[in-house]
Amino acid sequence: MPELPEVEMRRRFVETHALSLRIKRVAVPAPSLLDGVSAQTLRRALTGQVFETTHRHGKWLFVRTSAGRWLVLHFGMTGSLGCYPTRDAAPRFVRMRFDFANGLSLAFIDPRKFGKVGLTNDVQSFLQDRRWGLDPTAPGFDRAAFHQILRGRSGLLKAVLMNQRVIAGIGNLYADEMLFQAGLHPAARVEDLKPATVDRLYDAMTEAFAASLAVDTDYERLPERFLLRHRNGAGTCPKCGGTLASLANAGRTAYYCPRHQRKRS
DNA sequence: AATTCCTCCTGATAGC
DNA sequence: TGCTATCAGGAGGAAT
Secondary structure, three states: OOOHHHHHHHHHHHHHHOEOOEEEEEEOOOHHHEOOOOHHHHHHHHOOOEEEEEEEEOOEEEEEEOOOOEEEEEOOOOOEEEEEEOOOOOOOOEEEEEEEOOOEEEEEEOOOOOOEEEEEOOHHHHHHHOOOOEOOOOOOOOHHHHHHHHOOOOOEHHHHHHOOOOEOOOOHHHHHHHHHHHOEOOOOEHHHOOHHHHHHHHHHHHHHHHHHHHOOOOHHHOOOOOHHHOOOOOOEOOOOOOEOEEEEEOOEEEEEOOOOOEOOO
Protein backbone atom coordinates (compact mmCIF):
# COMPACT_ATOMS: atom_id res chain seq x y z
CA MET A 1 0.00 0.00 0.00
CA PRO A 2 2.63 2.56 0.73
CA GLU A 3 3.47 5.22 -1.83
CA LEU A 4 5.39 8.42 -1.20
CA PRO A 5 3.00 10.01 1.36
CA GLU A 6 2.52 6.74 3.24
CA VAL A 7 6.26 6.20 3.48
CA GLU A 8 6.61 9.78 4.67
CA MET A 9 4.14 8.92 7.45
CA ARG A 10 6.32 5.97 8.39
CA ARG A 11 9.34 8.25 8.46
CA ARG A 12 7.54 10.55 10.87
CA PHE A 13 6.55 7.52 12.92
CA VAL A 14 10.21 6.60 13.36
CA GLU A 15 11.00 10.21 14.26
CA THR A 16 8.41 10.30 17.04
CA HIS A 17 8.75 6.76 18.38
CA ALA A 18 12.18 5.34 17.77
CA LEU A 19 14.92 7.96 17.97
CA SER A 20 17.52 8.13 20.74
CA LEU A 21 16.57 4.77 22.25
CA ARG A 22 19.31 2.19 22.85
CA ILE A 23 18.78 -0.90 20.68
CA LYS A 24 19.04 -3.93 22.92
CA ARG A 25 18.05 -6.66 20.54
CA VAL A 26 17.17 -7.22 16.90
CA ALA A 27 14.75 -10.03 16.09
CA VAL A 28 14.40 -11.36 12.55
CA PRO A 29 11.39 -13.68 12.35
CA ALA A 30 11.29 -13.42 8.55
CA PRO A 31 14.83 -13.52 7.11
CA SER A 32 13.47 -13.46 3.56
CA LEU A 33 12.99 -9.70 3.94
CA LEU A 34 16.70 -9.18 4.39
CA ASP A 35 18.16 -7.51 1.33
CA GLY A 36 21.89 -7.79 0.94
CA VAL A 37 22.62 -8.45 4.62
CA SER A 38 22.56 -11.46 6.90
CA ALA A 39 20.62 -11.40 10.15
CA GLN A 40 23.95 -11.58 11.93
CA THR A 41 25.36 -8.55 10.13
CA LEU A 42 22.18 -6.60 10.83
CA ARG A 43 22.33 -7.48 14.53
CA ARG A 44 25.97 -6.53 14.82
CA ALA A 45 25.38 -3.23 13.05
CA LEU A 46 22.44 -2.22 15.21
CA THR A 47 22.77 -3.74 18.65
CA GLY A 48 23.96 -1.19 21.17
CA GLN A 49 23.37 1.73 18.82
CA VAL A 50 20.58 4.29 18.73
CA PHE A 51 18.64 5.58 15.71
CA GLU A 52 19.56 9.20 15.14
CA THR A 53 18.02 10.67 12.02
CA THR A 54 15.76 9.67 9.15
CA HIS A 55 15.64 10.30 5.44
CA ARG A 56 13.10 9.35 2.80
CA HIS A 57 13.59 9.11 -0.92
CA GLY A 58 10.52 8.06 -2.88
CA LYS A 59 9.31 4.86 -1.25
CA TRP A 60 12.64 4.22 0.49
CA LEU A 61 13.14 5.03 4.15
CA PHE A 62 16.60 5.39 5.69
CA VAL A 63 17.35 5.52 9.41
CA ARG A 64 20.84 6.49 10.50
CA THR A 65 22.39 4.71 13.44
CA SER A 66 24.85 6.16 15.92
CA ALA A 67 27.54 4.01 14.27
CA GLY A 68 27.02 5.98 11.06
CA ARG A 69 25.42 3.21 9.01
CA TRP A 70 21.89 3.49 7.71
CA LEU A 71 19.06 1.01 8.10
CA VAL A 72 17.23 0.79 4.76
CA LEU A 73 13.51 0.01 4.72
CA HIS A 74 11.16 -0.61 1.81
CA PHE A 75 7.54 -1.41 2.58
CA GLY A 76 6.44 -3.30 -0.51
CA MET A 77 2.68 -3.65 -0.77
CA THR A 78 1.71 -4.24 2.85
CA GLY A 79 4.57 -2.98 5.01
CA SER A 80 3.97 -0.76 8.01
CA LEU A 81 5.49 0.09 11.38
CA GLY A 82 4.27 -0.39 14.91
CA CYS A 83 5.53 0.52 18.36
CA TYR A 84 4.48 -1.33 21.50
CA PRO A 85 5.85 -2.61 24.82
CA THR A 86 8.15 -5.56 24.12
CA ARG A 87 6.44 -7.73 26.72
CA ASP A 88 2.97 -7.19 25.25
CA ALA A 89 1.47 -9.63 22.80
CA ALA A 90 2.97 -8.87 19.40
CA PRO A 91 0.68 -7.74 16.60
CA ARG A 92 0.27 -10.16 13.69
CA PHE A 93 2.81 -10.28 10.89
CA VAL A 94 5.80 -8.81 12.69
CA ARG A 95 8.69 -9.60 10.30
CA MET A 96 11.45 -7.63 12.00
CA ARG A 97 11.68 -6.20 15.48
CA PHE A 98 13.96 -3.73 17.20
CA ASP A 99 13.78 -3.97 20.99
CA PHE A 100 14.90 -0.90 22.88
CA ALA A 101 16.41 -0.75 26.35
CA ASN A 102 13.41 1.22 27.63
CA GLY A 103 11.06 -1.72 27.08
CA LEU A 104 9.52 -0.58 23.80
CA SER A 105 9.80 -2.30 20.44
CA LEU A 106 9.67 -0.97 16.92
CA ALA A 107 8.12 -3.57 14.62
CA PHE A 108 8.26 -3.92 10.86
CA ILE A 109 4.87 -5.42 10.04
CA ASP A 110 4.34 -6.91 6.60
CA PRO A 111 1.74 -9.63 5.92
CA ARG A 112 2.83 -10.33 2.35
CA LYS A 113 6.56 -10.14 2.98
CA PHE A 114 7.28 -8.02 -0.07
CA GLY A 115 9.16 -5.50 2.06
CA LYS A 116 12.93 -5.21 2.29
CA VAL A 117 15.33 -4.47 5.10
CA GLY A 118 18.98 -3.70 4.48
CA LEU A 119 21.97 -1.61 5.42
CA THR A 120 24.00 0.99 3.63
CA ASN A 121 26.99 3.14 4.51
CA ASP A 122 25.89 6.06 2.39
CA VAL A 123 22.42 7.07 1.23
CA GLN A 124 23.54 9.03 -1.82
CA SER A 125 25.63 6.21 -3.22
CA PHE A 126 22.83 3.74 -2.43
CA LEU A 127 20.46 5.85 -4.53
CA GLN A 128 22.99 6.39 -7.30
CA ASP A 129 24.02 2.75 -7.53
CA ARG A 130 20.44 1.72 -8.04
CA ARG A 131 19.75 4.70 -10.25
CA TRP A 132 16.50 5.71 -8.60
CA GLY A 133 14.79 8.77 -10.04
CA LEU A 134 14.38 12.09 -8.25
CA ASP A 135 12.02 12.41 -5.33
CA PRO A 136 9.23 14.79 -6.33
CA THR A 137 9.13 16.44 -2.92
CA ALA A 138 12.87 17.10 -2.79
CA PRO A 139 14.19 20.62 -3.32
CA GLY A 140 15.03 21.13 -6.97
CA PHE A 141 12.14 19.05 -8.23
CA ASP A 142 10.06 21.79 -9.82
CA ARG A 143 7.86 22.16 -12.86
CA ALA A 144 10.86 22.49 -15.16
CA ALA A 145 12.42 19.34 -13.72
CA PHE A 146 9.17 17.45 -14.34
CA HIS A 147 9.13 18.57 -17.98
CA GLN A 148 12.79 17.62 -18.32
CA ILE A 149 12.17 14.14 -16.93
CA LEU A 150 9.32 13.38 -19.34
CA ARG A 151 10.99 14.94 -22.38
CA GLY A 152 12.15 12.46 -24.96
CA ARG A 153 10.38 9.52 -23.35
CA SER A 154 7.67 7.40 -24.87
CA GLY A 155 5.27 4.70 -23.83
CA LEU A 156 2.35 4.42 -21.46
CA LEU A 157 2.28 7.54 -19.33
CA LYS A 158 1.11 5.65 -16.29
CA ALA A 159 3.92 3.14 -16.56
CA VAL A 160 6.45 5.95 -16.85
CA LEU A 161 5.01 7.76 -13.82
CA MET A 162 5.22 4.55 -11.82
CA ASN A 163 8.75 3.74 -12.94
CA GLN A 164 10.83 4.42 -9.84
CA ARG A 165 13.92 5.02 -11.95
CA VAL A 166 12.14 7.92 -13.63
CA ILE A 167 10.43 9.48 -10.60
CA ALA A 168 10.70 7.91 -7.15
CA GLY A 169 7.51 7.64 -5.11
CA ILE A 170 4.47 7.40 -7.40
CA GLY A 171 2.50 4.14 -7.24
CA ASN A 172 -0.72 2.88 -8.74
CA LEU A 173 -3.16 5.00 -6.71
CA TYR A 174 -1.42 8.34 -7.03
CA ALA A 175 -0.76 7.71 -10.72
CA ASP A 176 -4.52 7.24 -11.18
CA GLU A 177 -5.15 10.42 -9.21
CA MET A 178 -2.79 12.41 -11.42
CA LEU A 179 -4.38 11.10 -14.61
CA PHE A 180 -7.84 11.87 -13.27
CA GLN A 181 -7.04 15.45 -12.27
CA ALA A 182 -5.26 16.08 -15.56
CA GLY A 183 -8.15 14.59 -17.55
CA LEU A 184 -6.02 11.92 -19.17
CA HIS A 185 -7.09 8.42 -20.18
CA PRO A 186 -5.22 5.58 -18.41
CA ALA A 187 -3.84 4.53 -21.79
CA ALA A 188 -2.46 7.98 -22.57
CA ARG A 189 1.06 7.98 -23.96
CA VAL A 190 3.91 10.23 -22.96
CA GLU A 191 4.85 11.22 -26.49
CA ASP A 192 1.36 12.66 -27.05
CA LEU A 193 1.44 15.08 -24.14
CA LYS A 194 1.28 18.79 -24.79
CA PRO A 195 3.31 21.09 -22.51
CA ALA A 196 0.12 22.42 -20.92
CA THR A 197 -0.90 18.87 -20.07
CA VAL A 198 2.45 18.19 -18.45
CA ASP A 199 1.82 21.29 -16.36
CA ARG A 200 -1.54 19.90 -15.26
CA LEU A 201 0.09 16.59 -14.35
CA TYR A 202 2.72 18.35 -12.29
CA ASP A 203 0.08 20.35 -10.44
CA ALA A 204 -1.97 17.21 -9.86
CA MET A 205 1.05 15.40 -8.44
CA THR A 206 2.10 18.13 -6.01
CA GLU A 207 -1.51 18.70 -4.96
CA ALA A 208 -2.20 15.03 -4.36
CA PHE A 209 0.89 14.51 -2.23
CA ALA A 210 0.30 17.68 -0.23
CA ALA A 211 -3.39 16.98 0.31
CA SER A 212 -2.75 13.41 1.37
CA LEU A 213 -0.11 14.43 3.89
CA ALA A 214 -2.37 17.18 5.21
CA VAL A 215 -4.83 14.48 6.33
CA ASP A 216 -2.15 12.01 7.43
CA THR A 217 -2.94 9.83 4.39
CA ASP A 218 -6.44 9.15 5.69
CA TYR A 219 -8.25 9.25 2.35
CA GLU A 220 -11.65 9.57 4.00
CA ARG A 221 -10.66 13.04 5.12
CA LEU A 222 -9.56 14.21 1.68
CA PRO A 223 -11.68 16.79 -0.13
CA GLU A 224 -14.40 15.23 -2.30
CA ARG A 225 -12.71 16.15 -5.55
CA PHE A 226 -9.94 13.58 -5.15
CA LEU A 227 -10.34 10.28 -6.93
CA LEU A 228 -8.57 8.59 -4.01
CA ARG A 229 -11.77 8.99 -2.00
CA HIS A 230 -13.91 7.28 -4.59
CA ARG A 231 -11.68 4.52 -5.84
CA ASN A 232 -13.30 1.74 -3.83
CA GLY A 233 -15.94 -0.64 -5.10
CA ALA A 234 -18.68 1.03 -7.12
CA GLY A 235 -17.13 4.46 -6.84
CA THR A 236 -18.52 7.48 -8.59
CA CYS A 237 -16.76 10.35 -10.28
CA PRO A 238 -16.50 13.40 -8.00
CA LYS A 239 -16.94 15.67 -11.02
CA CYS A 240 -20.04 14.20 -12.63
CA GLY A 241 -21.31 11.46 -10.33
CA GLY A 242 -21.01 8.88 -13.09
CA THR A 243 -19.80 5.37 -12.42
CA LEU A 244 -16.07 4.94 -12.54
CA ALA A 245 -14.59 2.46 -14.97
CA SER A 246 -11.55 0.28 -14.55
CA LEU A 247 -8.99 -1.07 -16.90
CA ALA A 248 -5.95 -3.27 -16.45
CA ASN A 249 -2.60 -2.74 -17.99
CA ALA A 250 0.61 -4.52 -17.08
CA GLY A 251 -1.18 -6.23 -14.22
CA ARG A 252 -2.28 -3.07 -12.43
CA THR A 253 -5.85 -1.85 -12.25
CA ALA A 254 -6.58 1.72 -13.25
CA TYR A 255 -9.76 3.46 -12.09
CA TYR A 256 -10.96 6.39 -14.14
CA CYS A 257 -13.96 8.36 -15.32
CA PRO A 258 -14.67 7.58 -18.98
CA ARG A 259 -16.40 10.94 -19.39
CA HIS A 260 -13.54 13.14 -18.28
CA GLN A 261 -10.61 10.99 -19.23
CA ARG A 262 -10.73 10.56 -22.99
CA LYS A 263 -8.16 8.98 -25.22
CA ARG A 264 -7.52 12.25 -26.96
CA SER A 265 -7.13 15.37 -24.90
C1' DA B 1 13.86 1.13 -25.05
C1' DA B 2 9.24 -0.51 -24.21
C1' DT B 3 5.98 -4.15 -22.99
C1' DT B 4 4.25 -8.24 -21.12
C1' DC B 5 4.43 -11.95 -18.06
C1' DC B 6 5.90 -14.29 -14.00
C1' DT B 7 7.40 -14.35 -9.37
C1' DC B 8 7.82 -13.41 -4.40
C1' DC B 9 3.75 -14.10 -0.11
C1' DT B 10 -0.58 -13.91 2.52
C1' DG B 11 -5.21 -12.29 3.56
C1' DA B 12 -9.82 -10.47 2.37
C1' DT B 13 -13.63 -10.88 -0.39
C1' DA B 14 -16.83 -12.64 -3.96
C1' DG B 15 -19.02 -16.37 -6.13
C1' DC B 16 -20.64 -20.99 -6.24
C1' DT C 1 -20.42 -23.65 5.84
C1' DG C 2 -16.75 -24.67 2.78
C1' DC C 3 -14.31 -24.43 -1.24
C1' DT C 4 -12.14 -21.87 -5.06
C1' DA C 5 -10.86 -17.95 -7.74
C1' DT C 6 -9.54 -13.34 -7.82
C1' DC C 7 -7.54 -9.36 -6.33
C1' DA C 8 -4.37 -6.37 -3.53
C1' DG C 9 -1.35 1.19 -2.89
C1' DG C 10 5.44 -3.10 -5.24
C1' DA C 11 9.03 -4.25 -8.08
C1' DG C 12 12.87 -7.25 -10.09
C1' DG C 13 13.96 -10.30 -13.80
C1' DA C 14 13.26 -12.76 -18.04
C1' DA C 15 11.58 -12.99 -22.52
C1' DT C 16 9.81 -10.78 -26.66
